[in-house]
Structure formats: structure tokens, C-alpha cells
Amino acid sequence: MHAQETxxxxxxxxxxxxxxxxxxxxxxxxxxxxxxxxxxxxxxxEDRLEGRAGTGHFxxxxxxxxxxxxxxxMQRWLVVDGQQRMTTLxxxxxxxxxxxxxxxxxxxxxRINDLLLVNTYQDGLDGYRLxxxxxxxxxxxxxxxxxxxxxxxxxxxxxxxxxxAAITDGADSGGETWADEVESVLGDCLSIVAIxxxxxxxxxxxxxxxxxTGVGLSQSDLLRNxxxxxxxxxxxxxxxxxxxxxxxxxxxxxxxxxxWLDLVVGGNSRARQSExxxxxxxxxxxxxxxxxxxxxEISRFALRADRLMRIVEPEREAHPQVRTAxxxxxxxxxxxxxxxxxxxxxxxxxxxxxxxxxxxALAHAESYMVRRLFAGLSTTGSNRVFMELPxxxxxxxxxxxxxxxxxxxxxxxxxxxxxxxxxxEAIRTRPFYKTGRGGQRFQILRRLEESYESSEPxxxxxxxxxxxxxxxxxxxxxxxxxxxxxxxDGESPEEVHGMLVHTLGNLTLSGENAKLSNHxxxxxxxxxxxxxxxxxxxxxxxxRWGRAEILARCEELANRAVQLWPGPLDGVVHADDEWAGWRxxxxxxxxxxxxxxxxxxxxxxxxxxxxxxxxxxxxxxxGLHCAYRVLTADGRIADGFRxxxxxxxxxxxxxxxxxxxxxxxxxxxxxxxxxxxxxxAVLVGKEIPEESLPGTAADGSxxxxxxxxxxxxxxxxRDNQTPEVVDGVLAVLRFWEEQGGHQVxxxxxxxxxxxxxxxxxxxxxxxxxxxxxxxxxxxVEVVFQYLxxxxxxxxxxxRRALMERFNAIDGIDLAEAKLDLRPSFPLxxxxxxxxxxxxxxxxxxxxVALAEARRxxxxxxxxxxx
Numbered sequence: 001m002h003a004q005e006t007x008x009x010x011x012x013x014x015x016x017x018x019x020x021x022x023x024x025x026x027x028x029x030x031x032x033x034x035x036x037x038x039x040x041x042x043x044x045x046e047d048r049l050e051g052r053a054g055t056g057h058f059x060x061x062x063x064x065x066x067x068x069x070x071x072x073x074m075q076r077w078l079v080v081d082g083q084q085r086m087t088t089l090x091x092x093x094x095x096x097x098x099x100x101x102x103x104x105x106x107x108x109x110x111r112i113n114d115l116l117l118v119n120t121y122q123d124g125l126d127g128y129r130l131x132x133x134x135x136x137x138x139x140x141x142x143x144x145x146x147x148x149x150x151x152x153x154x155x156x157x158x159x160x161x162x163x164x165a166a167i168t169d170g171a172d173s174g175g176e177t178w179a180d181e182v183e184s185v186l187g188d189c190l191s192i193v194a195i196x197x198x199x200x201x202x203x204x205x206x207x208x209x210x211x212x213t214g215v216g217l218s219q220s221d222l223l224r225n226x227x228x229x230x231x232x233x234x235x236x237x238x239x240x241x242x243x244x245x246x247x248x249x250x251x252x253x254x255x256x257x258x259x260w261l262d263l264v265v266g267g268n269s270r271a272r273q274s275e276x277x278x279x280x281x282x283x284x285x286x287x288x289x290x291x292x293x294x295x296x297e298i299s300r301f302a303l304r305a306d307r308l309m310r311i312v313e314p315e316r317e318a319h320p321q322v323r324t325a326x327x328x329x330x331x332x333x334x335x336x337x338x339x340x341x342x343x344x345x346x347x348x349x350x351x352x353x354x355x356x357x358x359x360x361a362l363a364h365a366e367s368y369m370v371r372r373l374f375a376g377l378s379t380t381g382s383n384r385v386f387m388e389l390p391x392x393x394x395x396x397x398x399x400x401x402x403x404x405x406x407x408x409x410x411x412x413x414x415x416x417x418x419x420x421x422x423x424x425e426a427i428r429t430r431p432f433y434k435t436g437r438g439g440q441r442f443q444i445l446r447r448l449e450e451s452y453e454s455s456e457p458x459x460x461x462x463x464x465x466x467x468x469x470x471x472x473x474x475x476x477x478x479x480x481x482x483x484x485x486x487x488x489d490g491e492s493p494e495e496v497h498g499m500l501v502h503t504l505g506n507l508t509l510s511g512e513n514a515k516l517s518n519h520x521x522x523x524x525x526x527x528x529x530x531x532x533x534x535x536x537x538x539x540x541x542x543x544r545w546g547r548a549e550i551l552a553r554c555e556e557l558a559n560r561a562v563q564l565w566p567g568p569l570d571g572v573v574h575a576d577d578e579w580a581g582w583r584x585x586x587x588x589x590x591x592x593x594x595x596x597x598x599x600x601x602x603x604x605x606x607x608x609x610x611x612x613x614x615x616x617x618x619x620x621x622x623g624l625h626c627a628y629r630v631l632t633a634d635g636r637i638a639d640g641f642r643x644x645x646x647x648x649x650x651x652x653x654x655x656x657x658x659x660x661x662x663x664x665x666x667x668x669x670x671x672x673x674x675x676x677x678x679x680x681a682v683l684v685g686k687e688i689p690e691e692s693l694p695g696t697a698a699d700g701s702x703x704x705x706x707x708x709x710x711x712x713x714x715x716x717x718r719d720n721q722t723p724e725v726v727d728g729v730l731a732v733l734r735f736w737e738e739q740g741g742h743q744v745x746x747x748x749x750x751x752x753x754x755x756x757x758x759x760x761x762x763x764x765x766x767x768x769x770x771x772x773x774x775x776x777x778x779x780v781e782v783v784f785q786y787l788x789x790x791x792x793x794x795x796x797x798x799r800r801a802l803m804e805r806f807n808a809i810d811g812i813d814l815a816e817a818k819l820d821l822r823p824s825f826p827l828x829x830x831x832x833x834x835x836x837x838x839x840x841x842x843x844x845x846x847x848v849a850l851a852e853a854r855r856x857x858x859x860x861x862x863x864x865x866x
Contacts, residue, residue: 001195003195004193005192007191008190009116009188011192014075015074016074016077016119017126017129017131018130019079026132027159027796028084029088034088035162035685037059037088038163038166041182041185045178045181047270049181056191058193060085061082061193062086062194063081063082063195064078064082064195064197066078074119077196087132088159090116090117090144091140091159091160092163093116093187094163096183098164099171103171117129128140128141135796135797139156139157143157149594149659150594152816152817153819157593158593158820164625165586165590165591167179167182169583218256219275220256220258222277223280226284227243227294230284230287230289232291238298242295246301250308254312260276262304265342266283270387310345311326311338311341319348319355322362325359326341332370332439332443336379337386339387340386340393340403343393344361344393345358347393347399360400361400361402367565368417371423372418373435373436374423374426374427375416376426376430376581377580389403389406392406404568404569418567419568420562424558427554427557429581430503430607431677431681432504433467434677434686435686441467442466445508445509448535448561449509449533451563458532463511465509467509469502470506470521471506472750473748474748474776475497476776479497480494482544482546483496483500483547486547495605495633498604498605498677499601499604499610503554505550505553506550521545526540528540529541538553582617584607584684585603585607585614588684589630590625590626591683591684593818595660596673597630597635597675598675598680600615600631600633601633605677619638619640623644623645624644627641631669635663635669670813672813672814675818706743706744706745713745713775716750716751716775717730720778721775722828722831725778727831728830728834732830735838739841741755741845744756744769746772750776752774752775757848768790769786773827775827778826778828779827781824784802784803784820784821787802792848798847799819802843805839806825806840
């Protein structure tokens with residue numbers, strides 16, 4: 001066995017092929033893992049562009065076993081461990097190659113292709129430097145060979161599309177110099193330890209020894225060991241009086257966080273949490289022979305530990321105004337504000353600032369994040385912004401003014417603090433419900449409600465409030481009839497619904513979400529009028545609830561928002577003056593899988609504008625990627641469609657057909673391949689709101705809430721579907737219970753049903769549900785989007801098998817390109833094909849049981865969790 005540190009480009013260059021064994025699981029990295037890697041790459045790129053010689057980034061190890069030498073002297077290697085990293089980097093370089101081709105840099109593209117991706121002089125499968133498992137090969141080869149189905153469904157296609165979008169976005173703002181640095185970082189700055197076995201070595205024993213070496217030391221453990229090694233005479237006393245109480249107060253996670261924050265607040269705005277020990281040791285080494293100075297450092301850590309706990313648990317803070325500001329930031333979630341908050345508490349405790357100043361500075365930070373959420377701006381880069389803030393507070397003047405001045409600077413992209421006009425426009429047009437995290441949306445609505453200063457304030461710690469759509473997400477026909485009265489030229493009621501339903505003006509808080517459901521407005525009025533919330537009382541006072549009322553409420557809430565969350569300093573004009581929605585549009589177009597299409601209205605609903613505006617932009621913007629995948633609402637090529645640059649040509653319909661989109665005899669793309677606004681939001685990483693997910697699994701033994709939800713579901717089913725459909729659905733649900741499953745009910749406007757199985761797993765979050773049944777809209781969603789994160793259906797071939805079984809039933813046509821989403825079929829299928837659906841569900845339960853049976857037992861006889 002031989003281990004050597006190398007880089008990706010050095011590892012793969014030469015006449016080599018890396019084969020992933022057929023018995024290994026398929027490629028499984030998803031958006032979270034890709035984003036984490038990309039964030040590391042961007043940090044290294046920024047260091048290089050700013051002239052800082054970085055230390056690189058350790059990506060991990062690969063374990064390789066030599067295979068036979070092929071004809072022509074090509075060396076084959078079996079990838080025993082590390083296929084996820086290798087596949088990801090190959091796809092990143094494939095996207096970079098295609099970026100060079102797109103801009104006409106053919107030599108640069110050929111260099112990447114020939115040196116890293118293919119063995120130019122080999123034939124067939126030998127021509128690929130990486131050969132994935134059979135289940136992944138078709139998707140991978142489509143990307144490397146630039147076939148029409150490149151970037152299709154599944155994890156391989158999604159990773160390729162992720163890198164295409166990320167590189168395109170970065171090059172748009174950073175230029176080709178930026179793209180050059182990305183290539184250098186991917187190839188030469190990501191460190192890999194290649195462990196190669198000799199003939200006769202047991203590579204699987206090597207793999208086990210690497211991955212089963214016990215619990216490693218954390219960064220704070222290493223720092224502690226170093227410090228007390230340097231305290232030979234004082235160590236025991238200092239440990240007992242200083243370190244141990246701090247360690248017990250914080251716990252291991254917060255102790256690690258403190259050690260990192262100490263670096264950041266101390267001026268190291270580039271500190272990485274993965275390299276805390278290295279940076280702290282470098283800082284402390286000059287004191288290594290001075291025990292008194294090292295004890296002072298540990299005492300300083302202990303003081304900051306107390307301040308960190310006041311941030312983590314704001315009720316510990318003594319100053320009321322600071323406590324309120326910290327509570328709001330804590331409810332907002334995340335740790336992005338921690339460096340600023342910790343340094344403000346340093347200044348406050350030292351007497352260098354006042355509580356009012358500290359609270360105002362924290363309020364500016366909150367406003368910065370809230371306004372960016374309203375505008376739909378990415379959170380990428382926000383950590384870096386707040387890591388740089390502590391240095392600004394050390395300058396002369398007011399800390400609050402320093403924070404506002406720093407955040408107001410003429411910045412671009414990740415650092416824009418939207419002004420009042422931008423916030424008002426975003427509240428009028430953007431789908432607020434699809435922006436940010438659920439807790440953040442809730443906190444904004446909470447603060448808006450509190451601004452009405454009701455004489456009987458709501459106790460938010462006890463009230464079980466959720467976000468409610470007044471105009472329902474899945475409306476019955478009477479809602480569309482109402483909207484039809486307000487359509488403008490070229491609009492349909494469905495498009496008006498898409499533009500309005502998720503705006504802030506249509507949202508409120510309610511503890512009666514299930515009762516409100518998707519009832520007509522008159523019924524909702526009765527319930528809202530009795531609400532303790534002033535927002536709901538004002539909604540109930542309206543005569544009707546349509547376009548005019550929703551837009552009027554948008555204006556009202558926008559006026560309150562700009563007062564609650566003040567903006568940047570007056571007179572600041574941002575260089576980044578392109579509307580954020582057009583940047584988001586480009587990102588969405590790049591995320592659309594091959595083999596699917598979307599409409600102008602669906603895009604408009606996601607970015608917060610009209611279908612006409614989207615059409616005008618798409619038809620006039622040169623070089624807009626994948627614009628041919630945007631069709632009219634009925635699936636036709638728009639009459640005014642034209643290519644906007646000389647690099648693309650051909651009939652859009654023929655290109656879409658080559659990618660896998662079927663058309664009917666009237667030239668309309670098949671609806672089963674259409675991506676809705678919700679699908680598009682998922683593809684670009686927007687969170688699925690909690691209200692659309694099933695609740696906690698119940699055992700069905702008389703739980704009042706579950707029984708009430710079951711009754712509502714059945715009532716909605718009977719009120720909206722034919723007797724044949726009702727009988728078919730209820731029969732399938734009874735069969736599901738006979739298989740050991742139960743029903744869980746959604747918390748959204750329409751009481752949906754999720755046939756759920758626990759599979760004997762100890763954690764209820766591991767519950768599995770294959771479908772979601774919507775009784776009013778009459779659809780059944782196959783929830784691949786959720787299954788892809790839950791064993792055993794996180795294995796892509798198993799999800800494909802589920803799709804194939806459903807598609808074998810007459811009336812069901814799930815598009816392969818929607819394997820990562822929630823494709824649907826009509827509820828009417830239950831009326832005539834209940835036996836076929838039961839067979840699919842029986843197979844689903846059988847696969848879960850097989851996976852459960854395969855789980856290994858430990859030495860105590862306890863079965864491992866997936």
C-alpha cells in the first residue's frame with residue numbers, strides 16, 4: 001500500500017481509466033454537498049484573485065486498486081473509495097469545458113477534454129478516464145460527450161447543471177480571469193490523498209482501516225492539548241478553574257464555534273472552521289514560553305464563552321434592548337450574525353459602547369438580512385460580509401453607524417442591501433412564500449403583526465401558528481371564477497393565481513390552517529374575524545379577496561416593512577443595478593433538466609413578474625441559455641421566438657424532441673414534461689415550505705388531531721370527486737393499512753394524505769411515503785423529491801423502478817426527466833386501476849422491508865440505522 005498527496009489533475013492525467021465497481025452504490029451527491037464544495041472553491045478563487053497565496057483545501061482520500069493493463073498501455077484503476085469526489089470533479093470540469101466552448105475558447109475546451117476527461121486514442125468505453133457504475137454511465141457519458149440528454153434527471157445530470165449554472169453566474173460577474181482561476185483551483189489546489197494498493201493487498205481491509213479508526217480529535221481538542229502542553233506548571237490549576245468550566249458551559253459544538261469566532265473577531269476574516277487549530281496555534285506560538293500570557297489567553301476565551309452563550313441563549317442577556325435584538329436574530333436562525341454580535345458584546349462589557357448602540361447595530365444586521373430575503377437575493381457570501389464587520393467596529397465613531405455604513409457601501413451581488421423602492425417592488429411582485437427558510441418567513445409575518453400593537457398581544461411561544469394562504473395554493477373553481485373577473489390582456493386566471501398566491505399580500509398567520517383549508521373567502525372571513533391577530537381581522541373586513549385586494553395589502557405591508565427594517569444610507573447607488581429577478585431567471589433556465597419544458601407564466605411566478613415581461617426579456621436577451629425550453633402555457637413554441645445569438649440555430653421543437661420532450665399532432669409539448677413554478681423553485685434549491693410536508697406520523701389509535709384530519713380529507717374527497725374515484729382511493733388506503741402502513745395528513749390549505757410506512761426504524765423522520773393524494777385538485781404526486789433523501793430510495797435505480805411500475809398503469813405518464821421532483825397523475829386512475837396501484841404500493845413496502853432486513857447488526861445485536 002502506498003499513500004501520496006496529490007491534486008486532481010495530476011491524479012487523472014495520462015493514459016488511465018478509473019472504474020467504479022458495478023456493485024458500488026450510484027452517485028449520490030446532491031445540492032448540499034455540491035454547494036459545500038463550491039463554496040470552498042470560491043473562497044480559494046477569491047484568495048488567488050486578491051493576491052493571497054492560499055494553502056489549498058484538503059478534499060479527502062481515494063483508495064485505488066490496480067487492474068490489468070489494457071491494450072496500448074492504458075492503466076486501469078478500481079475506485080474502491082472516493083467515487084463521489086472523483087465523479088463530482090469530472091462533472092465540474094465537464095461544465096467548465098462547455099463554458100469555454102460556449103464563449104468560443106475551443107483550445108481551452110479541448111485541453112480540458114483531452115487531458116482530464118477522455119483518453120483520446122482509446123475506443124469505446126476505454127475512451128473515458130472515469131467509468132461510473134452501469135446505473136450512472138448513460139447520464140455521465142451524455143454530459144462528457146455533450147449529447148442532447150446531457151443534464152437530464154438524476155444526480156449526475158443535476159450535478160452537471162449545478163456547475164454549469166455556477167460557472168456561468170461567476171463568469172458573468174468575474175469575467176474570464178475568474179474562470180481561469182476556477183480551473184486552476186479545481187485542478188491544482190484541491191489536495192487529495194491517493195492510497196494505492198499493490199497486487200495482493202486486501203483493498204477492502206485498507207478501506208475499513210481508514211474509515212473505522214474511532215472518533216477523531218476536534219479542532220478545539222487539538223488546541224486544548226497544545227495549550228496545556230505549554231503549561232507544565234500551571235496547567236492543572238488553569239484547567240480546573242478556567243478551561244473545564246468553559247467547556248462544560250459551551251459543550252463541544254459551541255466550544256469549537258468559540259475558538260473559530262475568536263479568530264474572526266480578532267481580525268482573521270478568512271478563518272476557516274476546518275483549520276482553527278492551525279491558525280490558533282500560529283497566533284499563540286510566540287507565547288509558548290510564557291505561561292502567564294497563555295493563562296491570560298485562556299481567561300479571555302472564558303470571558304467570550306459567557307458572551308457567546310448570551311448570543312446562543314438571548315434570555316441570558318441583561319440589557320433589555322440588546323436582548324430583544326438578539327432574540328430576533330436567534331429566531332431568524334443561523335449563525336451569520338455571530339461575529340458581529342460577539343464583538344458588540346465585547347465592546348459593551350468593556351464599556352466601549354452602550355446598550356442602545358449595540359442594539360441598533362444588531363437591528364441594522366437584521367434589516368440587511370430581511371431586506372435581502374424580500375428581494376430574493378442569495379445568501380451566498382453573507383458569511384464573509386459579517387466576518388469582515390468586526391474590523392469596522394474598531395474604528396473611531398459609533399458602532400451602529402459603522403455597521404450601517406459598511407453594509408451600505410457600493411457593492412455588487414452578495415453584498416447589496418436593497419433600498420426602499422426595491423423592497424416595495426419585491427413585496428408587490430415576488431413569491432415571498434418561496435423565499436428563504438420557513439422560520440424566517442414566519443418571523444417576518446410575526447413582526448408585521450406585532451407592528452399593529454394590539455391591545456391583547458399574542459403569546460407566540462404557546463400559539464400554534466402557521467403561515468396561511470388566503471387565496472389557496474390549490475384553489476377550487478370558484479376562486480378561479482373570481483380571478484377571471486380581473487384578468488388583463490393575454491392572461492389566464494391560472495396565471496394570475498400563480499403571480500399572486502405566494503406574495504406577501506396573500507399570506508398571514510393562523511392557528512386555524514386546517515379549518516381554513518381552500519374554502520371560499522366567505523367561510524375564511526368568518527374564521528379570520530374571530531382571530532386575535534389584527535392582520536386577520538383586517539383581511540376579514542374585505543368584501544372579496546382577489547387581485548385588487550391582494551395588491552393593496554402588499555402596499556400596506558410594504559409601508560410597514562420599510563419602517564420596521566430601515567435600509568441603507570441615503571444616496572448609495574449600487575453598481576449592481578440589474579433587477580435580481582433576471583439573474584434568478586438565468587439560474588432557473590440553467591437548472592431545467594433536458595427532457596422538460598416550462599412556461600413563461602411558471603417562470604414569472606417564481607421570479608415575481610408577468611408572463612409578458614418574461615417573454616419580452618427572453619426574446620431580447622442575447623445568449624440566454626436554454627430559452628428554447630420556455631413555451632406558451634399550452635406547450636407551443638411562442639410565435640415570436642427567435643435565437644438571440646449566432647451560436648444557436650435549428651427548430652426549437654426538434655431540439656426539444658431530441659432531448660426527450662414529446663409533442664402531439666397539434667404541436668403542443670406533453671404536459672407530463674412541464675415543470676411548474678414549484679418544480680422550478682426546487683431545482684434552484686429553494687426550500688419546500690413546512691406546511692406542504694406531512695406531519696408527525698401517528699399510530700391511528702384514537703389521536704384526535706389525526707382523526708380530525710382524516711375526516712376532513714374524506715369530506716373533501718367526497719365533495720370534489722366522483723363516487724367511483726372516492727371508492728377507489730379509500731380501498732387503496734385500506735389496503736395500505738393492511739400492509740402495515742398508516743395515513744399522515746398535510747397541514748396546507750388542502751388536507752392532503754400521505755400513505756406512510758415506518759419500516760421499523762427508530763427515528764420517525766425516516767418515515768417513507770410514496771405518494772401524496774390531493775382530494776380537491778384531484779391529483780396524486782409521486783414524491784421522488786423526498787424519496788431521494790431517504791433510504792433505500794436514495795438509490796437512484798430504485799426510484800427509477802418505482803417510476804416504471806407506475807408508468808405501466810394506463811392513465812399514468814410520469815416523465816423520466818422529473819425523477820428528482822414530484823410528477824403527478826390524475827386521481828381518476830384510482831377508479832379503474834385500483835388493483836394496479838395496490839400492486840405498486842405492495843412492491844414499495846416490500847422494498848422497504850428488504851432494506852430493513854439487510855441492515856447489519858452490531859456486536860450487541862442492535863441493528864444499525866440507515
